[in-house]
Amino acid sequence: MxxxxxxxxxxxxxxxxxxxxxxxxxxxxxxxxxxxxxxxxxxxxxxxxxxxxxxxxxxxxxxxxxxxxxxxxxxxxxxxxxxxxxxxxxxxxxxxxQGQAVGPVTLGLPTTVAATVAAQLVRRMAMIYPEVQLRIVEAMSGHLREWVDTGRVDLAVLFESTDAQRSDGEVLLHESLCLVSSGKDTRFAEQPSITATALGSVPLILPGRPHALRVLIDRFAAQLGIDLDIRFELDATSATRQLVAEDQIYTILSLPSIQKDVASGLLRSTPIVSPSLDRRLVFCRSPVHPFSTAFQAVRRELTFALIELREKNDWKSWVVNVG
Missing domain, CATH: 1.10.10.10 (Winged helix-like DNA-binding domain superfamily/Winged helix DNA-binding domain)
Incomplete structure (x- = not known):
């Protein structure tokens, strides 16, 4: 009993x-x-x-x-x-x-991407998936790679060079970088573009290694045999933009990250050609967490947010992968 x-x-x-x-x-x-x-x-x-x-x-x-x-x-x-x-x-x-997207999702974004797309993504998620608690954190791509691998973030968006050997993420978009100068600088005012080999003739301020952008630029220059004139190293994008706007120095960034300063005349962007300096944005998910319906919702709405921003701002340097 x-x-x-x-x-x-x-x-x-x-x-x-x-x-x-x-x-x-x-x-x-x-x-x-x-x-x-x-x-x-x-x-x-x-x-x-x-x-x-x-x-x-x-x-x-x-x-x-x-x-x-x-x-x-x-x-x-x-x-x-x-x-x-x-x-x-x-x-x-x-x-x-029951097919509903619910629950917490932590998304890691590089700082320049967060500044460009985070607000648009949050608005879309709040409107379409109110039961998803989206948290966005920003960091350099190197840190985000570690965080997504260890499960500290559920999802992450990373920058990679277009010839990267390892990519276990889904490509969100390809973008071409540009040379950035002061709006007062006249050297490239009448030029529609600058050839890659001419980058060696301008003084540059760039982030230090292992910043993903610096690794990409160094690899690009080495492949073309370009000896870059790097005067300063600075990992802060906002401070870099300020120095470029004030002084006779240049940097290399994406157009979306400087759009407002270009529109106001504070900065000028010049496309890099022959060849172009390209990178891709990839979407990675943590192997620690199952890919839930909520994660899929974030992935989908992030793509839609990128497309909306490209069309609204006519960013021809962005090629969004809609597959």
């Missing part, structure tokens, strides 16, 4: 109350938690009282400056985070079976 086990519950505990506890713990304020959860402040207080009644102990210390979890509260918080994580994964899994 099986032994009889009786479990007694003191009060009712639900997911909403656990989320309230986590919010109050993280924000240290009942009023702030109420605003974040879009609840009335008395409702948040009632949730906490119900949890304290359920566990039979005080979970928060109340002071004038806010609230903080007691030792019991910290223990409940730790377990609540695990419970909510498992619940959210189960909920997402069920919705996935």
């Amino acid at each position: 099986m032994p009889c086990i009786t479990i007694s519950y003191r009060g009712r505990m639900d997911i909403k109350k656990l989320r309230t506890l986590v919010l109050v713990s993280q924000l240290g304020s009942i009023s702030a938690a109420a605003r974040a959860a879009k609840l009335a402040q008395p409702a948040v207080s009632q949730h906490l009282k119900a949890l304290e009644s359920h566990f039979g102990t005080r979970l928060f210390d109340r002071q004038r400056q806010g609230v903080s979890p007691t030792e019991a509260g910290k223990l409940v918080l730790e377990h609540s985070l695990h419970i909510l994580s498992h619940y959210d994964r189960a909920r997402s899994g069920v919705q996935e079976l």
Whole structure:
């Protein structure tokens, strides 16, 4: 005969109350938690009282400056985070079976790409897939490669040279880079383009290695036997643009990354030809995480955002892969 086990519950505990506890713990304020959860402040207080009644102990210390979890509260918080994580994964899994795009997605973007496309992507995702919690982080391509390989980010967009030997990502677009000069500079004002070999005659400011753009430019120059005149190394794109705008020095960037400065006359872009200096943007997914419906939604909307930006701004240097 099986032994009889009786479990007694003191009060009712639900997911909403656990989320309230986590919010109050993280924000240290009942009023702030109420605003974040879009609840009335008395409702948040009632949730906490119900949890304290359920566990039979005080979970928060109340002071004038806010609230903080007691030792019991910290223990409940730790377990609540695990419970909510498992619940959210189960909920997402069920919705996935129903073909819905839901759940958190972390996307890594290079800084110049984030500045160009992030806002457009966020708007599209919020409108079309409101149940997807998209988080965007920005870093250099080298760091993003490591992060996507280890699962720190779910998805990443990386720059690669068009002749890269290894590519385990999907090509989003190809783009041609240009020589960037001050809007006041007259050297290339009347020239529709600059030949690749002529790049050796201009003083340059470029990012240092192992920045993906510098690796690409160095490889391009070496293949053509061009001796570049690199005066300064600077990994900050905004500071580079400022120096180019103010001084008699040049850099190499993509047109979309300087579009506003070109339109205002602060900078001038000159296409590089014979041959062109090209790179591709690839979409990579982490091998650590399954490619969910939410991930597919981000991939699809990122492509649409790129197409919209290309058409809106007439960026002929972009060739978007719609396959």
